Amino acid sequence: MADPLVRFERVRKTYGTGAAAVQSLDLDIARGELMTLLGPSGSGKTTTLMMLAGFELPSEGRILLEGRDIAQTAPHRRGIGVVFQSYALFPHMTVAENVAFPLSVRGVGRSERDSRVAKALDMVRLGGFGDRRPAQLSGGQQQRVALARAMVFEPPIVLLDEPLGALDKALREEMQLEIRHIHQRLGVTMMYVTHDQAEALTLSDRIAVFEGGRIRQCADPKALYDRPADAFVAGFVGENNLLPGTIEARDGEECSIRLRCGPLVQASAVDCGGRGEACVVAIRPERIAVAGVTASDLGEGALPATVLEAIFLGDHVRLRLGVGDGGEILAKRPAGVGSLPEPGGPAAIAWPEGAAFAFRDTTPRV
Structure with a gap:
């Protein structure tokens, strides 16, 4: 990125125990971009935001804002807007006084202050x-x-x-769209932290997926969902069947994989080794076709299955299917579209070419 608004260069954050909350972070945020940091609790996403805000100091590396190293700049001198989960509104102030507070401490005159507050509330x-x-x-409304x-x-970037997190599902979804529309309308740069994958997919221009203090993948929502970089991203972003197996043959980017539960399947190699190596096959439930017929009726490559639930x-209808020797696969079918096999009955499953991906199996062995 030629001229990013924000740049993290080899940033590392450790605490007294010596454990690194953030490790060797390199990340650029473009002007006008809505970048979401997504990951489970303790993955480093909030620590990253807090270092940019100035509430945490990096142990190593540089954080640049508009080309300036701000590591030693006090939070109130960075000119960054921050929105917290707890809202942090002053209860003794009116709504207008709360909104005007950042302008008051910056010495903005009364007339201009009132005008900008009115515009912000309309926004x-x-x-x-x-x-x-x-x-x-x-x-x-408080949010x-x-x-x-x-x-x-008018800060250069707003951190959220x-x-x-404190809102109910319906209001949360409404506010997601509200934030997205404000961003699109004003073109303001935002960094958004969440552990909610659906929220990240709804809001973001790009998503950085954190795990263990590192970014596992950074991409736009569609690329992240359709082409995850590894098994962690495949399992964390959206729902995925993650089926362990062993590579029997590999020809370039195509693999033949013997699933641990028995069947032989084809998958595209993303992050996996060669013949004889353990891997995980990822298939989205919505990509799986299910029919209440024998496997041969569904075409070459179809697998026999049993409807468990x-x-x-x-x-939609969520189907849990037994495959091979003790294997299970989840599938999703739109409600009211065609007939479905009954639980306990036989079925066949298949998926289109390019829908299955193979990753290294990094599951710890005991």
Whole structure:
């Protein structure tokens, strides 16, 4: 990236125990980009955000903002907007006073301050709410106030640390779209931290998947979902069948793999070795075709299966299928489209060419 707004160069963060919360981090964030840091608890994503905000100092490496090394710059002098999960609104202030606070401490005059506060509240659809107190607002409205406060002084980047974690599902989904639309409308640069994969896919221009203090993959949502870089990303982003097996043959990027439960399948090599090596085959449940017929009726490459369970989930049916000697595969079928085999009955499964990927099997052996 030629001229990133933010650049992390070989950044490392360790604590008193010597364990590294973030290891050798290299990451660029472009101007106007919505970058999401996604990962499980303890993966290093929040520590990364806190180092950029200035609430944590890197143990090694450099953090550049608009080309300046800001490692020794105090948080309040970085000019970065931050939105926390807890909202952190001042309960004794009105909504307008909360939003105006960053402008007040920067010495912005009353007339300009009032104008910018009004625009910020309109931006988050809270025009007319300026005289209310935070306690008089819903959780989603409070989160919008926090977002308006973080953006009212026009910072170069806004950091959002799991800002929707306290909201219910419906409101959370509404706010995801609200944040996305604000970003698209204003072109403001954002770094967003979450452990929610659906949230990351909904919001992001790019997603950096963290695990163990490192970035396992950084890509746009579609590339991340369709072409995960390794077994961890395949298992963490979206739902995936992860089937252990052994490579029997490899021809370039195509592998023949004997699954541990018995069947021989074909998969595209992404991050795996050669013949005789252990691997994991990943197949998305929605890519699997299921028919209540014998395998031969579904075509070459189809596998015989047994329907173990069928769960109706409104817009789709989730099928748990037995394959081979004790193997299980999950499949998803749109509800109301065609007939489904009954639980306990025989079935056949297949998937299109290019839908299965092979990765190294890094499961610890005991």
